[in-house]
Amino acid sequence: MPELPEVETVRAGLAEHVLGRTVTRVEVRREYSVRRHLAGPADLAGRLTGRRLTAAVRRGKFCWLLLDFGDGTGGRMGDGAAGDPPDEALLAHLGMSGQLLVRTGADEAAAGAEHPHLRVRLHLDDEGALDFVDQRTFGHLGVPDLVPTPDGGPGGLGAPDPLLPEPVAHIARDVLDPALDRDAFVARLRARRTGLKRALLDQTLVSGIGNIYADEALWRARLHYARATDTLRRADVLHALDAAHEVMGEALAQGGTSFDALYVNVNGRSGYFDRSLAVYGQEGRPCPRCGTPVRRDEFMNRSSFTCPRCQPRPRSGRW
Incomplete structure (x- = not known):
């Protein structure tokens, strides 16, 4: 998608x-x-x-x-x-x-x-x-x-x-929008009682982050998708937000992520950021940072990909 x-x-x-x-x-x-x-x-x-x-x-x-x-x-x-x-x-x-x-x-x-x-x-x-x-x-x-x-x-x-x-009108601003109020975003996310990735996928909280870039951003931020939002420090949330901005900016520079011919730009050309993915779709392959095999978990009828070493699962990982 x-x-x-x-x-x-x-x-x-x-x-x-x-x-x-x-x-x-x-x-x-x-x-x-x-x-x-x-x-x-x-x-x-x-x-x-x-x-x-x-x-x-x-x-x-x-x-x-x-x-x-x-x-x-x-x-x-x-x-x-x-x-x-x-x-x-x-x-x-x-x-x-x-x-x-x-x-x-x-x-x-x-x-x-x-x-x-x-x-x-x-x-x-x-x-x-x-x-x-x-x-x-x-x-x-x-x-x-x-x-x-x-x-x-x-x-x-x-x-x-x-x-x-x-x-x-109900869609929130996204991480590439210069008008995004970062402090308000941090406050709203920390007020939720849910998992971090679920919050990042909520388009009424922050828009535009989908499954691929959520996994990539959380890997860069060294945060597990099941971290409870109400236990996160402000610095953790900003780190995740900055990581999402960074990974999306890099993907944008390369024309986006394209796994087949169904995504192309207006001239019919596919993006190629999929060549740079660290964890998404990389189950069993070594983490680019530490070499630990990437893990895949079922998540909201989809999948989440993490490095078990770089992103340790929280003990009370309810999400």
């Missing part, structure tokens, strides 16, 4: 390749891929057609493109004043296998170039297109209203205004 660095790679690609473009036509090839847009595919197409893509924003694993009418008018029917911020966005969640792929005019003209799992296509005014491709169909697109951010800060990375899509 794409995690924060993968989605940020996609956001950065959208910011580079599609901003300033206007949507000229929308094809919804599979209605299930727009199921969260309750007004239906025709309404989604109507809300997108004629709109200019003005900013690419991300919060956690959600990514969205702000929409206006090309004249600075943000109202959904063109009834806003010039210079008003947009009040709608094209919101994407990639799910397990979703991809947003930018096609140039040359790609459009190429025979047989269409992806077999194309679900939605936005035709753009430069004769190119933005395709939503999704093999497993867990991802979705929609055009929700924007609402004020709870803390008054920018909606997310790349946001020009303190607004975010209504379905994302």
Whole structure:
């Protein structure tokens, strides 16, 4: 499943390749891929057609493109004043296998170039297109209203205004967001009565950390996933937060983690941070730090990978 660095790679690609473009036509090839847009595919197409893509924003694993009418008018029917911020966005969640792929005019003209799992296509005014491709169909697109951010800060990375899509309003800021309040995060985590990894995976506490990067961050911080949050020192929590920031920054520099062809950036290229993983998926292999074989445990219907020596399990490991 794409995690924060993968989605940020996609956001950065959208910011580079599609901003300033206007949507000229929308094809919804599979209605299930727009199921969260309750007004239906025709309404989604109507809300997108004629709109200019003005900013690419991300919060956690959600990514969205702000929409206006090309004249600075943000109202959904063109009834806003010039210079008003947009009040709608094209919101994407990639799910397990979703991809947003930018096609140039040359790609459009190429025979047989269409992806077999194309679900939605936005035709753009430069004769190119933005395709939503999704093999497993867990991802979705929609055009929700924007609402004020709870803390008054920018909606997310790349946001020009303190607004975010209504379905994302409950999602916390992520470790790469400069507006993240570290002290507030520490206080909220230490007030929980749960395990450390469960807390890091809670998107209402801090967003964007998934199974892979949680394991990698905790290995770097030398903390076991079952450590009770209410027993952690402030320094321990900050160490885990810094480790998550570090590992995600390194993954972002390499284009994310890709185990197969289901995650690619907007140009169709896979990331390769999987070559740098220390413990995730490394059961039985030597820990890069001490040589102890990596251990795998069942965790929340998934797996957790740790070094038994570097990350000793707490005696009261309830989680």
